[in-house]
Amino acid sequence: MKKIGAQQRPAVARSRVGRTLAKAGAAACALIVAAGSGATPATAATASTVHLTFWSWVPGIQASVSMWNKSHPNIQVKLDEVTSGNAGTYAKMFSALQAGNAPDLGQIEYATLPNFEHVGGLVDISKYGASSVKKDFVSWTWGQVSQGGAVYAIPQDTGPMGLFYRQDLFKKYGLAVPTTWSQYLADAQKLHKANPNAYIAAFPANDGQWFSGLAWQAGARWFSISGDSWVTSINDSASLKVANFWQELISQHLVKIEPDFAPEWYKDLSDGTILTWPTAVWGENTLITNAASTKGDWRVTPTPSWGGAPSNGNWGGSTTVVFKDSKDPQAATEFAEWLNTNPGSITNLIEKGGLYPADLAGQSQKVLDQGVAFYGGQNIWAVFRAGGKLVNTNFQWGPIMSTTFTQLADGFGNLSSGSTTVAKVIDQTQSETLAAMKSQGFSVKAG
Amino acid sequence: MAVSSEPISVSAVEVGAATSNGARRQRRRRLPPHVKFLAPFGVLFALFFPLPIGYAIYESFLKVHSSGLGLGPSATSVVFAGLSNYSQVFSDSSFLNGLGRVLLFGVVQIPVMLIFATILAMLLDSAVVRFKRFFRLAFFLPYGIPGVIAAILWAFLYLPGLSPIISALHHVGFGTVSFLGTHSVLWSIANIVTWEWTGYNMLIIYAGLQAIPGDLFEAGRIDGASEWKLATRIKLPMVSGALVLTGIFSIIGTLQLFSEPEVLRTITTNVSTTYTPNLMAYTQAFTADNPYYAAAIAVVLAVGTFILSFGFLKIVQKRGVRM
Numbered sequence: 001m002k003k004i005g006a007q008q009r010p011a012v013a014r015s016r017v018g019r020t021l022a023k024a025g026a027a028a029c030a031l032i033v034a035a036g037s038g039a040t041p042a043t044a045a046t047a048s049t050v051h052l053t054f055w056s057w058v059p060g061i062q063a064s065v066s067m068w069n070k071s072h073p074n075i076q077v078k079l080d081e082v083t084s085g086n087a088g089t090y091a092k093m094f095s096a097l098q099a100g101n102a103p104d105l106g107q108i109e110y111a112t113l114p115n116f117e118h119v120g121g122l123v124d125i126s127k128y129g130a131s132s133v134k135k136d137f138v139s140w141t142w143g144q145v146s147q148g149g150a151v152y153a154i155p156q157d158t159g160p161m162g163l164f165y166r167q168d169l170f171k172k173y174g175l176a177v178p179t180t181w182s183q184y185l186a187d188a189q190k191l192h193k194a195n196p197n198a199y200i201a202a203f204p205a206n207d208g209q210w211f212s213g214l215a216w217q218a219g220a221r222w223f224s225i226s227g228d229s230w231v232t233s234i235n236d237s238a239s240l241k242v243a244n245f246w247q248e249l250i251s252q253h254l255v256k257i258e259p260d261f262a263p264e265w266y267k268d269l270s271d272g273t274i275l276t277w278p279t280a281v282w283g284e285n286t287l288i289t290n291a292a293s294t295k296g297d298w299r300v301t302p303t304p305s306w307g308g309a310p311s312n313g314n315w316g317g318s319t320t321v322v323f324k325d326s327k328d329p330q331a332a333t334e335f336a337e338w339l340n341t342n343p344g345s346i347t348n349l350i351e352k353g354g355l356y357p358a359d360l361a362g363q364s365q366k367v368l369d370q371g372v373a374f375y376g377g378q379n380i381w382a383v384f385r386a387g388g389k390l391v392n393t394n395f396q397w398g399p400i401m402s403t404t405f406t407q408l409a410d411g412f413g414n415l416s417s418g419s420t421t422v423a424k425v426i427d428q429t430q431s432e433t434l435a436a437m438k439s440q441g442f443s444v445k446a447g
Numbered sequence: 448m449a450v451s452s453e454p455i456s457v458s459a460v461e462v463g464a465a466t467s468n469g470a471r472r473q474r475r476r477r478l479p480p481h482v483k484f485l486a487p488f489g490v491l492f493a494l495f496f497p498l499p500i501g502y503a504i505y506e507s508f509l510k511v512h513s514s515g516l517g518l519g520p521s522a523t524s525v526v527f528a529g530l531s532n533y534s535q536v537f538s539d540s541s542f543l544n545g546l547g548r549v550l551l552f553g554v555v556q557i558p559v560m561l562i563f564a565t566i567l568a569m570l571l572d573s574a575v576v577r578f579k580r581f582f583r584l585a586f587f588l589p590y591g592i593p594g595v596i597a598a599i600l601w602a603f604l605y606l607p608g609l610s611p612i613i614s615a616l617h618h619v620g621f622g623t624v625s626f627l628g629t630h631s632v633l634w635s636i637a638n639i640v641t642w643e644w645t646g647y648n649m650l651i652i653y654a655g656l657q658a659i660p661g662d663l664f665e666a667g668r669i670d671g672a673s674e675w676k677l678a679t680r681i682k683l684p685m686v687s688g689a690l691v692l693t694g695i696f697s698i699i700g701t702l703q704l705f706s707e708p709e710v711l712r713t714i715t716t717n718v719s720t721t722y723t724p725n726l727m728a729y730t731q732a733f734t735a736d737n738p739y740y741a742a743a744i745a746v747v748l749a750v751g752t753f754i755l756s757f758g759f760l761k762i763v764q765k766r767g768v769r770m
Contacts, residue, residue, distance in 0.1 A: 091733040117518045205716035228515045410719040417629040441512040
């Protein structure tokens with residue numbers, strides 16, 4: 001008798017626990033439903049008003065959004081300020097897309113666009129008239145936001161490259177401002193002879209994007225599409241030319257291998273350990289903020305050429321996209337176009353966001369056509385405006401760029417120990433990217 | 448009708464039970480109350496342990512499959528991958544290198560830290576030390592600093608050009624010491640971890656020492672044992688349980704090494720995104736957008752930690768250590 005009782009008790013207990021769990025589950029579901037409905041009344045309040053959400057990390061972009069909300073009472077945009085893409089927002093966007101609750105609009109960099117196209121997260125906004133603004137933008141940007149006839153984003157800003165250099169130290173060491181990369185190498189050697197503790201530049205071994213900008217300038221074409229197949233050619237001849245050039249500088253100890261955007265690198269930029277920085281237009285602000293003591297010492301010159309027709313590379317820049325979960329892609333497209341072409345909005349993005357617009361009219365705005373005190377009053381914008389027009393329009397990004405950049409950076413990490421060369425890393429990244437794409441089922445071949 | 452007068456919340460089952468079968472109702476009423484008390488725990492436990500773990504295991508059997516260019520909604524799908532993520536983990540040289548690295552780290556760092564912690568605990572426990580409360584707190588203090596903050600603090604002490612340590616060593620004639628070199632960076636991380644955790648482990652061992660009955664020492668002294676003998680023959684064996692515990696915590700912590708290398712990654716190129724298995728899982732999940740492979744790495748790591756921890760426990764238990 002007692003034994004039966006003992007056997008029964010756990011059974012009852014178990015069923016009761018099960019029911020309690022189910023109840024708790026139901027309560028949790030009710031909460032979620034309640035929370036969900038809490039977010040919607042805004043739409044229900046005025047039936048004709050469209051409400052859109054927008055994720056962006058550009059500082060001061062709220063002012064542009066407020067301008068839009070004032071002039072467009074029927075389409076109200078709510079901005080969610082998020083951390084920059086690679087600092088976690090892309091991961092959040094991917095998760096939201098998977099869960100089916102992504103915002104209407106988002107900020108995405110050019111190199112990451114194919115990643116999002118790949119997961120089917122973006123709306124082809126050519127259906128909503130986006131093609132009509134094509135003529136407003138720097139030509140290469142349109143090549144990167146569109147695939148064939150489809151348009152997946154509106155360009156926002158760009159990062160045409162140039163060479164920042166220490167005018168005072170160039171004078172001190174008697175160096176000529178380089179117009180070609182071979183002059184750059186000669187300067188580096190001369191400098192090293194004069195002062196073994198000074199370097200012509202840092203080789204940012206943590207930064208695959210920096211290298212991609214320079215390869216882009218040399219005419220590299222890392223990815224292209226042929227029929228229904230990707231062609232991956234990260235180790236094409238132009239990329240290897242750039243790789244061998246920097247390897248030469250590394251081998252002769254003419255550059256300092258260190259991570260960029262790190263404390264030691266900022267120190268080196270400030271105290272004259274490194275004399276130049278080949279980078280994008282937004283680098284002007286990096287120097288002003290992190291090498292403040294060098295005010296008046298830096299100047300900008302066009303990216304040195306490889307000989308032949310002048311060309312340039314681009315590093316960075318982002319776009320505004322419409323995510324697949326948007327309930328009103330038409331309204332979202334209108335906002336994306338307005339945000340990136342309206343003169344008032346662009347002035348705000350330049351002044352508060354520090355962006356260099358992709359919009360051609362925006363590039364000629366007065367704030368982008370005057371001397372900058374930090375650069376000794378040089379009109380550095382003129383250099384970048386001219387440089388932006390030379391950016392190679394054929395360059396394309398692949399569908400798994402985050403993986404490719406990680407592979408590049410991890411490979412470059414071994415440069416300082418001398419166990420590899422830049423060219424070897426490029427070759428290795430090519431084969432690793434190919435293998436990763438194949439294993440994910442992409443149709444891909446080496447170019 | 449009795450039923451209609453009942454509050455709506457009473458379920459039909461209960462009403463039925465009340466009217467038709469008094470005995471059954473009584474048995475329900477006598478339900479053990481501990482079930483009710485356990486329910487909140489049960490729900491939260493399920494939500495935060497078995498459910499996420501189960502989900503991670505489930506995800507580790509999936510992968511993204513693309514076709515053609517893989518662009519657009521129809522070109523990509525999530526498919527069942529079988530064990531392919533796992534076979535990829537075991538053939539991935541970056542994973543194996545990372546694993547080898549943390550094992551080497553553990554073999555060196557754990558004994559150093561535990562020996563250090565034991566010595567500090569014994570010093571605090573000995574009769575000769577003054578300002579015990581102060582030292583106990585001072586040794587424990589690094590544990591109170593969040594790991595990421597500790598790593599950032601140390602990062603600045605490792606940076607050439609900014610570090611007072613490096614410039615001091617330079618002045619005494621050591622040349623330029625590199626704390627962030629290809630090989631030295633692992634031991635710089637070990638130093639941070641040791642600094643953070645020695646005090647914590649010391650406190651556990653110290654608590655074990657405090658629990659030893661005083662008559663044992665008395666008996667030892669009567670038998671003519673020196674303080675050294677007392678320490679090695681009585682104290683050390685008596686805190687072996689605490690040492691095993693701290694050892695297991697340290698093994699788990701080592702295999703999960705993450706925040707220190709992640710912080711140092713921003714100042715040196717010698718820490719790759721696959722430096723430790725946990726860092727690799729993080730990169731796969733949040734940079735490469737491949738949560739499925741990340742899940743497989745995490746599961747392998749968890750199983751590995753389990754095996755190592757229990758293996759260690761089995762070995763020391765065989766040698767007669769009781770927890």
